[in-house]
């Protein structure tokens with residue numbers, strides 16, 4: 028029987044470029060492959076993704092497998108699972124990594140149950156056990172209140188990885204690697220869904236995930252108008268506004284502003300949490316920030332346990348004065 | 360429209376983080392004393408999704424919950440909200456499963472129910488947060504799935520699902536029967552009415568054991584696990600927050616800005 032060998036990274040791309048999560052996965056995959064003394068390969072699925080293969084190689088892949096098919100234009104569970112299943116069965120990697128993204132969340136469990144049922148979702152640390160050579164998969168559980176390290180015995184070992192948890196390698200344009208095309212072999216009858224429409228939620232300004240400063244508001248902001256005040260602070264700091272879940276659920280901000288376990292992952296230089304308690308689920312999305320600042324009227328709020336600096340007080344009084352002073356300091 | 364909703368009883372995820380404790384010797388979570396368990400919030404939203412469809416076009420909603428020590432007041436909440444029937448997979452053999460053994464047992468229970476158009480699960484359970492069971496059930500039963508839904512409507516043997524993505528949502532059409540996982544963007548689940556609570560009190564759940572769904576105890580719960588927990592631990596938080604104070608909130612605010620400038624954070 029053939030042996031499972033090597034590390035495979037499923038790379039998401041958009042507009043002809045790898046997404047940041049794909050470069051992070053390649054960085055992590057390279058290290059794991061090195062520890063195993065095996066190869067790292069990238070897989071690209073889409074309607075026309077050949078041009079991205081070379082980029083995956085510059086970020087560390089030894090080989091890139093490309094599957095082009097018009098039926099892979101939109102992400103759909105049935106077509107993507109079938110195509111990736113085919114690639115995995117041909118290549119037989121020991122480890123398959125994907126991002127904990129809209130796609131990875133849907134694709135990984137279904138692929139795992141199809142191939143051999145085990146996957147770990149939303150990992151923040153992956154390592155090779157020096158003795159057993161198995162993959163140790165560490166992921167937050169209970170909303171981030173705890174972490175657990177999992178392992179399992181069958182191959183391939185499938186894991187999704189949280190955004191910004193791993194570091195990409197420097198892109199090296201001189202790196203060489205083989206690009207291999209695989210036929211998707213899709214049966215159109217087996218695709219039981221159809222994407223009718225894609226509705227983007229437009230957010231003006233800097234993207235939350237890319238911002239160097241993130242101003243997050245919580246339930247205590249109380250209204251959509253309150254968030255306008257945070258936007259002004261964000262403008263001065265050249266940052267973006269995020270939120271905990273209640274402001275999204277209440278429609279004060281779009282759903283896409285949610286930061287946390289089931290929202291966006293941010294890791295800016297400066298994160299300011301205002302009128303939010305610092306639930307473990309929210310902190311899961313921002314605890315990687317370099318400097319966490321808290322403004323909350325409750326001195327016992329959990330956010331103060333994670334913050335570096337804080338002010339205890341009503342945000343309606345604190346934020347305007349803070350904003351004016353910041354503006355003054357930044358224009359000096 | 361015959362609908363099945365899978366719900367899980369969990370430790371209240373909104374309990375204060377400070378109350379969260381683990382026993383590292385046994386790699387288990389210690390339930391916080393005095394905090395009642397709840398239905399995992401995304402599962403309540405799944406019940407709501409099913410109720411909305413029944414409101415619009417009629418149908419039947421069967422709820423399945425698996426575990427041990429299932430508090431009747433907790434697991435009967437979907438009935439109080441308006442669901443028609445409750446089946447409990449309640450047996451020691453069903454405990455401490457992983458995504459695989461859980462999905463397998465639920466899939467076998469659903470197979471036994473047999474007649475269904477839509478199966479709903481929460482996008483992830485609020486304890487282990489894996490988000491695999493819904494997709495797993497669909498794969499075992501050979502059904503299409505759409506995950507992280509915020510709206511579900513059905514017509515002509517199909518469901519139209521709004522699926523939440525990172526930067527908005529997409530509208531996906533899926534043939535029935537299908538499995539759908541639900542997210543909080545669906546909106547608040549309804550509160551049980553007094554009438555609903557009274558009706559739920561009178562309803563006795565059906566209790567199913569492994570033999571009732573045609574599985575060996577070795578295939579479910581702990582025995583059926585594919586994954587091993589090597590270690591369960593609580594991350595250490597530094598907890599060295601410097602509180603900037605002042606005579607007034609405004610003064611503290613100015614102090615904070617100055618401090619951030621000095622620390623070269625600004």
Ligand SMILES: Cc1cc2nc3c(=O)[nH]c(=O)nc-3n(C[C@H](O)[C@H](O)[C@H](O)COP(=O)(O)OP(=O)(O)OC[C@H]3O[C@@H](n4cnc5c(N)ncnc54)[C@H](O)[C@@H]3O)c2cc1C
Nearest residue numbers: 245246247271272287288289290302303304309324341342
């Ligand atoms: C499975 C699961 C996943 C979840 N995923 C996420 C997620 O991705 N992101 C997320 O954010 N949440 C998530 N949640 C919800 C999470 O558990 C919390 O409910 C939520 O983060 C609380 O938001 P909050 O801190 O804004 O509200 P609260 O906890 O209600 O805190 C409000 C805070 O505002 C303070 N405050 C009120 N008024 C003022 C004032 N005038 N001035 C100053 N301070 C004031 C209060 O002191 C309090 O500390 C999830 C929950 C579950 C179960």
